Amino acid sequence: MIRLLIVDDDKLVRKGIISSMPWQDFGMEIVGEANNGENALKFMEMNPIDLLMTDLSMPVMSGIELMRIVRERFPSVQIVVLSLHQDFEYIQEALRLGAIDYIAKTQLEQEQFEEVLGRIVKLMERKDGLKVAAEHQVDMVTPAGGHLYVYYALSAGTEELSADQAITSNAAEAGPGIWYTSEPLPRATMPNANMVSIQFSGLEGIDHKSIMQMIRGYAKKDLFYDYEPENGLLHIDAAIYMNGDKATSGIPLDQMKEKWGAADWIYDDAVFRSQLSELKELKMPPVRLARIFYSLSDEWNRLYQAILAEPIAIEDFFPSWFSFERWLAEVRERISRAGAKPLFSPEIQNSIVKAMNLAQQNIGEPISSSEIAQMVNMSGSYFSQCFKQYVGQTYTDYVREIRMERAKEYLRSTNKTIQWIAEQIGYSDEKYFSRLFREHAGVLPSEYRQMPESQRMKL
Structure with missing residues (x-):
C-alpha cells in the first residue's frame, strides 16, 4: 500500500481531493494531511510515507521549499505537485527538485481521476526501478585514479533527467539532477546545455557513502557560487574541500x-x-x-x-x-x-535618493525637511528645490504619501487598531491621521479595511 500525505493550505481542497479520488483502487492510502510545509515535515518525522502530494503556494513554508527539504531528509519519498501554478518555470523547478508529476488543479475533473492516479503509480514504479538500477551501477563508477566526473543540472529551466535517458549507460544518479561517471563524457553526449561538469580528484581512501555525501553537499551551496558560464570543466580537490573550513564570516x-x-x-x-x-x-x-x-x-x-x-x-x-x-x-x-537627471550632478542625485531612503527608514519619526537636508549635507532651501524637481513633489508631500501607502499595507495585512497604525507611521492623533488618509484614499481607514481587495487595489 502506498502511504500518501496531502499538503495544501486550503482545507476544502484537501477534503475534496481526499474524498473524490479512488485511492484504494490504485493501492494508495491517505495517512495524513497538512496545511503548510512546516506541518508536513513535522508529520513526516513521526509517520513514514511513500508519496507526498503538495501545493506550491502556501504560508509559513512554500511547496518548493518543502520539496528541497524532503529531497535532503527523506530521499525515498516521491513527490507529486498539485497546484494552480502552470507557469513554465514553476513546473521546471518542481521537476528539477524531483517531482514525478505536476498536476494543475484546474485540470482535475471527475473523468480524469483514474487517469491521474494510474499515471502516478506508473511513474513511482519507474522511479523505483531507476533507483535500483543506479545502485547496481555503483561498481561501474568506482573512482578510477582517485577521481570522478560529476554532472549537475544547474538551471531551474532544466528538466530532471533520469540516469537511463540522460548521459550514458555508465552514469549513475547521485540525486535529483546529479550524475557521476568514472570517465569524462564528450560534450556531444550531454542532454542539456545547462549541465555543469565537475572533476572531483583526491578520492583515494574515501568510502562511497562519503563521496556521495560530498557530491550532494556541493550541489546545495558551493556549486551556486563556483559556477561561471565561461568555465568548462571545474576541478575540485576532494581532500581540501572535505577538510576545509566551511564556516562563513562577514558583516552581520x-x-x-x-x-x-x-x-x-x-x-x-x-x-x-x-x-x-x-x-x-x-x-x-x-x-x-x-x-x-x-x-x-x-x-x-x-x-x-x-x-x-x-x-x-x-x-x-x-x-x-x-x-x-x-x-x-x-x-x-x-x-x-x-x-x-541631467540638471543635477551625481552627488546631488545621490543626496536626494539618500533623503528618500531616510524618509522610508524613519517613517514613524517626524523628520522635517531642514533636518533631513542637514543629514544629507545640503542647505535647506537648495534641498527643497532639488527634491521637488527630482521627485516631482515636495518633501512634505512625499513623506505623507509614503506614510499613507504604509498605512494601507498595515490595514491589509494586520488587525492592529487604527491608533496603532497611526503611531507606526508618525501620527499620534488618530483623528488627524484618519482625515489625512481620507484625503489620500477617499475613504476612512476603517472603511478601507472592510473593502474587497479588488476595490482596494484601485485606491
Whole structure:
C-alpha cells in the first residue's frame, strides 16, 4: 500500500481531493494531511510515507521549499505537485527538485481521476526501478585514479533527467539532477546545455557513502557560487574541500541589509563591487539569499516608486551566483537610469535618493525637511528645490504619501487598531491621521479595511 500525505493550505481542497479520488483502487492510502510545509515535515518525522502530494503556494513554508527539504531528509519519498501554478518555470523547478508529476488543479475533473492516479503509480514504479538500477551501477563508477566526473543540472529551466535517458549507460544518479561517471563524457553526449561538469580528484581512501555525501553537499551551496558560464570543466580537490573550513564570516545580517537598503551601491561603482564581494564571501544558502533580496526588492519598490516606471521584480529561483549578480546589476542600472537627471550632478542625485531612503527608514519619526537636508549635507532651501524637481513633489508631500501607502499595507495585512497604525507611521492623533488618509484614499481607514481587495487595489 502506498502511504500518501496531502499538503495544501486550503482545507476544502484537501477534503475534496481526499474524498473524490479512488485511492484504494490504485493501492494508495491517505495517512495524513497538512496545511503548510512546516506541518508536513513535522508529520513526516513521526509517520513514514511513500508519496507526498503538495501545493506550491502556501504560508509559513512554500511547496518548493518543502520539496528541497524532503529531497535532503527523506530521499525515498516521491513527490507529486498539485497546484494552480502552470507557469513554465514553476513546473521546471518542481521537476528539477524531483517531482514525478505536476498536476494543475484546474485540470482535475471527475473523468480524469483514474487517469491521474494510474499515471502516478506508473511513474513511482519507474522511479523505483531507476533507483535500483543506479545502485547496481555503483561498481561501474568506482573512482578510477582517485577521481570522478560529476554532472549537475544547474538551471531551474532544466528538466530532471533520469540516469537511463540522460548521459550514458555508465552514469549513475547521485540525486535529483546529479550524475557521476568514472570517465569524462564528450560534450556531444550531454542532454542539456545547462549541465555543469565537475572533476572531483583526491578520492583515494574515501568510502562511497562519503563521496556521495560530498557530491550532494556541493550541489546545495558551493556549486551556486563556483559556477561561471565561461568555465568548462571545474576541478575540485576532494581532500581540501572535505577538510576545509566551511564556516562563513562577514558583516552581520542586519548591517548587510542596511547597506543594500542605502543608495550608495547604486551610484558608486566601488561601493557596489565591495558590497558584492562581501555578500559572496558570506556564502549563504541560495534560498536564504533569494529570501533576503525578495524583502529588499520590496523596500526598493517603496523607496523608488516615484521614479520607477515599473516595480522591481525578483526571480523565485537563481540557479547560480552569476545569474543573481546579473539580476542585481540590472536592478542597479534600472534605478540609476530612472533617477538620472541631467540638471543635477551625481552627488546631488545621490543626496536626494539618500533623503528618500531616510524618509522610508524613519517613517514613524517626524523628520522635517531642514533636518533631513542637514543629514544629507545640503542647505535647506537648495534641498527643497532639488527634491521637488527630482521627485516631482515636495518633501512634505512625499513623506505623507509614503506614510499613507504604509498605512494601507498595515490595514491589509494586520488587525492592529487604527491608533496603532497611526503611531507606526508618525501620527499620534488618530483623528488627524484618519482625515489625512481620507484625503489620500477617499475613504476612512476603517472603511478601507472592510473593502474587497479588488476595490482596494484601485485606491
